[in-house]
Amino acid sequence: MVSLVKNGVYYLNRDTLVEITESGAFEILKGNSRAGNLPVDVSSIKQEEARKNTIAYKILMEHNTSGDTQNLKIRFDALASHDITYVGIVQTARASGLQEFPLPYVMTNCHNSLCAVGGTINEDDHIFGLSAAQKYGGIYVPAHQAVIHQYMREMMAACGSMILGSDSHTRYGALGTMAVGEGGPELVKQLLRKSYDVACPDVVGVYLEGKPKKGVGPQDVALAIIGAVFKNGFVKNKVLEFIGPGIQNLSVDYRNGIDVMTTETTCLSSIWSTDSKVKEYFEIHGRPEGYSELKPGDIAYYDGMAIVDLDKIEPMIALPFHPSNVFTVAELNSNAQDILRAIEVEGRKQIDNPKIEFSLVDKVVNGRLKVEQGIVAGCAGGTFENICEVAAMVENRSTGNGSFSMSVYPASQPVYYELVKNGAAAKMMSAGIVIKTAFCGPCFGAGDTPANDTISIRHATRNFPFREGAKPTNGQITSVALMDARTIAATAINNGILTAATEVEPVSPDMKYTFNGQIYKNRVYSGFGKPRLDQDVKFGPNIADWPEMSGLTQNLLLKVASVINDPVTTTDELIPSGETSSFRSNPYKLSEFTLSRKDPGYVQRAKDVQALEQERKTHVGDATGSNGLSGDLEKVLASLPGAGSKDVENILKSTGIGSVVCSVKPGDGSAREQAASCQKVLGGWANIAVDYATKRYRSNLVNWGILPFTIEDENVSFKTGDMIFIPDIKSKIDGGEEIIPARLVQEDEVKEIKLYLKKMTAEERKIISEGCLINYYNI
Structure with missing residues (x-):
């Protein structure tokens, strides 16, 4: 499914991959060229010049203010935060001399939107965010309108731009935007007109070829890539650049679903070649000016290459407790006892808590894993096409009235609106699926926490231990496995018995999408460039300043x-x-x-x-x-x-x-x-x-x-x-x-x-x- 090339690779005329072997020889990996009939004499190529022909290099240099191509000082085009992070960022910036927001700063409310814990705390933070947006000139997206990354895709991404977010899954590469997820202080630097300092990163190509089979979704492709590169550190702190003929066989929603999961590879950022489908995406969202064609130069050099054969990707599952803990669903179903027993052993070491009895083997029924919950949510799962696939699969079927339950969270109100309009929402509701508003809670343990000693399958971003909301100090343990929405739907209609989507009769849902931008116009506060400096920021009783911190002693x-x-x-x-x-x-x-x-x-x-x-x-x-x-x-x-x-x-x-x-x-x-x-x-x-x-x-x-x-x-x-x-x-x-x-x-x-x-x-x-x-x- 995924093969890695650890040596340098030339990409010639956007057609031919040539590996530079350790002996210095050249080996053709992909393309129509044959040895001795290459479009250029590769021995004469200057590697450092070819490095400059990647998409990533061009975008980085356009945003670099240092004048030094090796040590970059990046100024971003926009910033993004959600309601777990923006209060601390604004407070830090205020303490550091903030005057007004010098670039578009989007503050969404998709993490603490339920306001279910801590009395008025969460809503007090939202009032703080709105008042800060009004005072300093920001963009404020109220609760339930959109998860952070869906809003940024729909309204802020643009080809060739760079966005910095205080959330690790800040990834908009499929839309031609190099995005980076960092801690809040890096956003503070941008608000104070400072730079993001980083050594010029290596660029690793991700060459896509073929076409996914029916029932295989973006999460399956993403998990296959994560499984291949995480543990060996192949792409750590590097930029992933997606190229190759397979891209044209993927919709933009599908590409976004792969792209957002690149965070789990530990790469720094990502970028994709763009085409007419991306152009259409920007047109649908009323921002045609956001599109431009991005492609590598005629001779581009990559510091490594991951070759992904989309034809060979199978439905995947990432077992507890990491997205890299990957197996095919077929592999798990054929050898469930042995695989789950090994996961138990490693999981107990990781949990290291004598109060907790972590077990998985007892969840096997007639040779297959049985789960109690299915979730499709957030920036990875809650996209329009994922949910349409779910609706088509469960139409005129039932998720059952037993222990299994399923919830779907559309990633934005415009997506939700379209699902209502095209009938997908009704199909899911009739099957027993609960549809909720845009919310990231299931991704980090603030919504749909499963019962103790159960398993939840999720099209979400992470399955770290206790991230789903269980409290080990109270002896609680639940497990999350990551899967694609299609296979979650197939499992749902099989009473929670793990079932690959490829085992179910194929369906072809209506995927036509129109974007209702009026939803945002009616609710989102857009104040960039219009600060009201005489207005006060509103503080709730829980919001506290940072303590005084001493300088380093001798x-x-x-x-x-x-x-x-x-x-x-x-x-x-x-x-x-x-x-x-x-x-x-x-x-x-x-x-x-x-x-x-x-x-x-x-x-x-x-x-x-x-x-x-x-x-x-x-x-x-x-x-x-x-x-x-x-x-x-x-x-x-x-x-x-x-x-x-x-x-x-x-x-x-x-x-x-x-x-x-x-x-x-x-x-x-x-x-x-x-x-x-x-x-x-x-x-x-x-x-x-x-x-x-x-x-x-x-x-x-x-x-x-x-x-x-x-x-x-x-x-x-x-x-x-x-x-x-x-x-x-x-x-x-x-x-x-x-x-x-x-x-x-x-x-x-x-x-x-x-x-x-x-x-x-x-x-x-x-x-x-x-x-x-x-x-x-x-x-």
Whole structure:
């Protein structure tokens, strides 16, 4: 289905793929050309010139303000946030000197739209968002109108543009827009007319050929790609560029469905060749000026290639607890016991909670997996064509009156309107499907939480542990498997017995779409370029300012507050989704949930370290010098190498005390900046990792003044309570040093270790030195 080419590849005349083998030879991979009959002499091609002929390179350079083709400073064309993130972003920007929004900033309300938790908190945030849009000149999309990415597709994407969003699934490549999902502070930089700084990324081609068979949907293609590239890091922090003859066989909705899932490959962004179907999409949505043809140059170079044979893609399923945990449905159905037993073993290791009995094998009935819930929702599942396919499949059939239930969430009111108009909604309702409004809740645990010890199959973006809303501290466990809407519908009409869509009689629904833009005109506040600077922003009682954050001290003493040995740690594990959503506007209340699902003792341990730092500051600030030191602080100071011979007062003045989280590979998944900011609110000063799963998590650490250390010595291991003394850290940060000597204090043993801060930009070092982005902008 998917084959990977790890060497460089030339794409000649948008027809022929030629691999540059490790020996330097040239091998034709695809195309009509034969050896010795290539359209150009590949040996004469200058690789660096050919790099410039990718679509991605051209768009990046058009948005680069640095003048340096290797180190980019990107200015985006538009920004997007939802109601879990925009309050913190606006608050950070206000604290950093915001005057007005200098570019279109769309604030949607699709995550906390139910207002079901926390009393008035969610709606108070919405009022804050509307008043901020009015004051600073923003675009405000009220609740239930559209999920963030569907609105951006319909109203903001344009060929050749770039959009930055505070949601990891910010992907509009199929519409010719390079979009990037990052933490909120990166949007703050754009609001303050600063840049997004990144080394020029590699570009990996995704060559599509063939045509999907009936019953195979975009999620099937996406999962096949994710399964091929995630675990080997093939496309990490790179741009995926979709090319090849197979694109013309896909509708734009289908392309969008593949594209939005590229986030789960850990790539930086994505872009597709555009054609007449994309042109028609912009015309249907009343924005014909948004289209332009995008295609690679005659000789384009890619740093790798994924070749996808669409003909061979089968209905897929991503089993718990990751989108890369991929099997074909046929493979699972033919060997359910063995596959599910292996998933159980790995899942128990990942959950690591003796209160929870994680089981899947007992869900097998007559050799097939039986599930209790089906969901089609959000930016991945809730598109018009996906839902039309569901409606056609369930027409004149039933989803049953047993334990299985199914819900469908159209991605926008215009999509919902069309489903009502063409009769698809009636077909689904008659079959027993519940249709709901545009809402991202099922994707992150704030809607349709399944019952304990059940399985939900979802056309959504992620299936991380507990992301669906279960609470491990209460002994709860449910499982989510990702699938395409077509196979979910096939399973629904088979009483929840896992059934591939290709096993069901093919249907051909009416897919004609018209866009009712009047829906948005009547409800969306469009204030870009029209700020009302004399208007006040409206604050609810839960909305709190960021606490004051200190700059980096000359020396640093870290105490290990948590050690996570899992191969990968998701942002959901660092700060949970779901029940925390209502507190995203209150840094203090939200921080109480930090690592609650992975290490419930972390918060108190971090607070204990924070209390030591507060005592240090109080002692240093006491002009009389009369304050005595607590036993805890004296013990910590005594742990410093050579402390007995040092002036305690000088140590207190020059050595900050903070907590550190040590893990293997943190930050997979969401762009959720709170995974970092909550650690900072609790007095965190560093992370130590072998590697960081995504650029966006590392960026979040830096922007909140948390040192993103890496370690390379496999013989060094950390335990909760260990102390790490880093002398002269501020001088080393300011001096641009990458190797940071430190002393690890474990009980009575002191070890010399090396920490690393590689490839940090000058601006990143200044942010760390000042303590956080807010401090940096207020120098």
